[in-house]
Amino acid sequence: MRVRPFWPPLLAGIVLGAVLLMTFLLSGHGLGASGFFTRLTAWFGGETAREATVGNAYLGPFLKTAAHPLANWITWEIVGVMLGALLAALTSGRFRVRLDGAPKLAGPARIALAVGGGALTGFGARLARGCTSGLGLSGGAPLAVAAFLFLIGFFISGIVLGWSLRRAWL
């Protein structure tokens, strides 16, 4: 199948803005992602180290309610994100099973960087109380100060580190 081009950024931005607005009107909050991984961590901790997780000040509350920690809107949303992305990739010829990343840091190095970058992100999103979608994008729409402060930190460190690592990606 021929690979179809990406949408122009202006079009993608307008449609994403409309989807974000629809989500606000439907649910009262915006789109998110890191909240799902917090619940996934709470659930995993509950399965593997129940006592420590239930006793933990941060993750404990997710396990102390009657509801399953994953039974939440954010879980359905992330399932939807994966289905929507899969649909878009399959219908455009962009689906490929592969290990993507910096060409000069392939194989085991790429896996280590993905895990390490994920760990920084997981820790950072909990500290900030949200991620690029949940805080940056969804806080940005109602013009929250927190969203723009987060985005300033995000772009500064991303540019400093991304620029220093640029040779690996060329």
Add this chain to the structure above:
Amino acid sequence: MSLPFYDEGVASGLLSGVLFGYVLESAGFGSPQKLTAQFRFTDWSVFKVMFTAIIVAAIGLAVATAAGVLPAKSIFIPTTFFWATLCGGVLVGAGMAVGGYCPGTSAVGLATGRLDGLFFMVGMVLGTGLFAAVFDSLKGFYLAGQGPQRQTLSQLFGIPTWAVIGILIVVAVLGFMIGTRFERAHGGPLTAEQLAGETVETVSEIGIVSVRTR
């Protein structure tokens, strides 16, 4: 009719998610190459798409509020905790520069066949677990510098919402112009064809070809 519907159901989540994921993939945001190219100034799609989306949704929310169909305090607005918000942003930015994704785009990456997206998710669970483990000793920092509840830029600067949106539009237009200029100097933004490689090695070859033709 009263908005928002506060629909926290399965269908509501799936609908928002499917559309979100479809748009992110269509913008090219399943690719860690494209996402991190923003930080190397060679592809400004992340800035362009995010800023446009924020402005479009901000206009929609402002219109709905002004028209009286969306009560002012009815939607979620995050509160600033200066140090935690800023440092959290720094760590998430570092995570993207190193790992190639943010939480939402790692789900897009995995759904488009990128196994590194799954490893990024494993890392996020580790990072979240580490945060929870040190949460008690971090609490002072986590709560430091709390701003007013649900503070907006309009409240911070004492200017109307429309003025804030106007300034954001000016910033976006400038960003589009500067970004496009940078992209042209680097042979244009990364295309779906360039990123279609079966393996990392193939993408690497394409990268070398594009360097040679420059």
